[in-house]
Amino acid sequence: MTTEAAPVELDKRNPRGHFVSDSLVLTKRNLLKYVRVPTLLVFSTVQPIMFVLLFVYVFGGAISIPGVSYTNFLMAGIFVQTSIFGSTQTGVSLAEDMGKGLIDRFRSLPMSRAAVLVGRTVSDAGRNLFVVTLMTIVGYIIGFRFQAGFINAIAALLLSVSFGFAFSWISAAIGLAIRDVESTQAASFVWVFPLTFASSAFVPVEGFPSWLKTFAEWNPITVAVDATRALILGGELNPDLWQSVAWVLVLLAIFVPLCVRLYKKV
Amino acid sequence: MPIIEVSGITKSFGEVRALRGVDLNIEEGTVYGLLGPNGAGKTTAVRVLATLLVPDTGTATVAGYDVVADAPALRSVIGLAGQSAAVDEILTGMENIEMVGRLYGLRPRDARQRGGAILERFDLTFAADRPVKTYSGGMRRRLDLAASLVGAPKVLFLDEPTTGLDPRSRIGLWEFIEDLVDEGTTLLLTTQYLEEADALADQIGVIDHGKVIAEGTSDELKSMVGGDVLDFQVADRHETEAAAAAVAGIGREEPRIDKANGHVALSVESPVGVITQAVRRLDAAGIKLRDLAIRRPTLDDVFLTLTGQTIGDEAEPEDVPAATGPGRGHS
Known part of the structure; x- marks a missing residue:
């Protein structure tokens, strides 16, 4: 026994903890992972880059969109797809923390109950923002251009990342319910993959068979992609923009309380 | 007055009745060893007391706080170290301790200061700035124990603190645990190792199939065998x-x-x-x-006399849900 630990002054103001500072502590923890293991970040960019190259150079020649280059058409889909695929990591990471007993520790601490979830979803949104920014650079190298100015370009990136943020909460709910890393990963793929491809992300939905077209038109990913695309390509303000903001808010209104409830009962 | 009072706690997970009416009274400043085989309900009992699980029936107070009604306030006076070392592999030892300190409500400077002192007392100063993934199993457990102490808890729950450790690390960890008790921390320890309960606990409760079936000092229990x-x-x-x-x-x-x-x-x-x-x-x-x-006689004999099986026997599949079962831990 070398050092007598000094008596501690615990913050007694609020036994439920401090939502903002607790969330920041955990966001920092989650982001440090990418600083310490940069390869994680590298690999989360490899897949979207491959999608860009695949669609532009393999399928792109066979897809013609009137009035716009396919690369400019595609990038909105890539931004949203990247954010949505990235958001599936939220549930996987939560399941991983549960498996390691970290969630048990957090739940035994006098901290905010929502902070673990907010710290996770915010840091995943941060990572998504990094990745879509990188996709922009990759896009510029192969000829992509924002056509509607800087503000709209920023708005396009933020919109796709916000959509990913909302989907992170769906993924969190899945992770908290399933509690197992591999199963959560598999479960995310099952709904995210068809949802993303049965949308306007890569091709116009006009070419779909009518039943799929109906589905695609109602698909929130189509709404998000169309809104992002409108911000990239310019033109009149699109109702998809307000619809996609509404989708984000509705998803958050449903899944944030659901996740907090699941977290309390883990 | 006992610092932990548990009366008639039950908890079921579907068909599995993990706790079937547990009563416990633990005096302040003592070590209570909850001894039982896998699936006996030890982990479930600790999870109820550490506010992670809400019991189906019964009441429990820890340090005067009800584990259900006063859970938020209770959390600032308890520490928990679970079966797997609940530390972040990517962060350094110091960052782990600091993070937990911040979540206990310490200011950044205090969290760092206290983190340094705690790492020193657990002989981890030399590895403070190394990522935890480079730590040995024994070092991880020490860090986990250190993290559970950042908030200077009145009551510490240790759920199978030495499971999976080699004998040398186990005895090393015992020494740290003994020191804690000398400082007045009340400790509830679960274990399936008889020698561990024997070495550390003032009072031992033998738990089997969700009930405490015998209670006493190590000597009292041994004299039951006669x-x-x-x-x-x-x-x-x-x-x-x-x-x-x-x-x-x-x-x-x-x-x-x-x-x-x-x-x-x-x-x-x-x-x-x-x-x-x-x-x-x-x-x-x-x-x-x-x-x-x-x-x-050893506690093994006690357990045999009481239940007709040795502790090593796999009594039932592990019935604790979620993240705490054996095999979920990482290497």
């Missing part, structure tokens, strides 16, 4: 039953046998003449022995 134990191992394990039959009349009760390794154990009133008598009978039955001794 007398000494005649313990021998036959050379040919197929003769275990025959050997048990041969010595049956010597003890106060039926001999307990372990056919897998040819062990026979038998409680005897008095050691006088027992060895001679046993050897004569076994010799007459033509049974060869590997060894034979009279020994003091």
Whole structure:
């Protein structure tokens, strides 16, 4: 026994903890992972880059969109797809923390109950923002251009990342319910993959068979992609923009309380 | 007044009744060892007391706080170290401790200061700035224990703190745990290791199938077995039953046998003449022995007497849900 630990002054103001500072502590923890293991970040960019190259150079020649280059058409889909695929990591990471007993520790601490979830979803949104920014650079190298100015370009990136943020909460709910890393990963793929491809992300939905077209038109990913695309390509303000903001808010209104409830009962 | 008071706690997970009416009274500044096999309900009991699970029925207070109604306030006076070392592999030891300190409500500077002091007392200063993934199993457990102490808890819950550690690290960790108790921390420790409860606990509760079936000091429990134990191992394990039959009349009760390794154990009133008598009978039955001794009863004997099975037996599949089951831990 070398050092007598000094008596501690615990913050007694609020036994439920401090939502903002607790969330920041955990966001920092989650982001440090990418600083310490940069390869994680590298690999989360490899897949979207491959999608860009695949669609532009393999399928792109066979897809013609009137009035716009396919690369400019595609990038909105890539931004949203990247954010949505990235958001599936939220549930996987939560399941991983549960498996390691970290969630048990957090739940035994006098901290905010929502902070673990907010710290996770915010840091995943941060990572998504990094990745879509990188996709922009990759896009510029192969000829992509924002056509509607800087503000709209920023708005396009933020919109796709916000959509990913909302989907992170769906993924969190899945992770908290399933509690197992591999199963959560598999479960995310099952709904995210068809949802993303049965949308306007890569091709116009006009070419779909009518039943799929109906589905695609109602698909929130189509709404998000169309809104992002409108911000990239310019033109009149699109109702998809307000619809996609509404989708984000509705998803958050449903899944944030659901996740907090699941977290309390883990 | 006891610092932990538990009365009639039950908890079921679907069909599995993990706790079937647990009562506990634990005095401040003591170590209570909850001893039982896998699936006995130890982890569930700790999870209820550490506010991770809401019990179905019954009440429990820790340090004067109700574990359900006052859960948020209770959390600032408890510490928990679970079965797997709940530390972030990517962060350094110091960052882990700082993070937990911040979440206990310490200011950044205080969290760092206290983190440094705590790492020093757990002999981890040398590795403070190394990522935890480079730590050995023993170091991880020490860090986990250190993290559970950042908030200077009045009551500390240690759920199988040494499971999976090699004997040397286990004894090393015991020393740290003993020091904690010298400082007045009340400790509730679960274990399936008899020698661990024996070495650390003032009071021991034997838990099986969700109920505390016996309680007392190590000596009190041992005296429940009574007398000494005649313990021998036959050379040919197929003769275990025959050997048990041969010595049956010597003890106060039926001999307990372990056919897998040819062990026979038998409680005897008095050691006088027992060895001679046993050897004569076994010799007459033509049974060869590997060894034979009279020994003091261990907690293993207590458990056997109480439940008819050894602690090592897999009583039931692990019934604790979620992240705490064995095998979920990482390397």
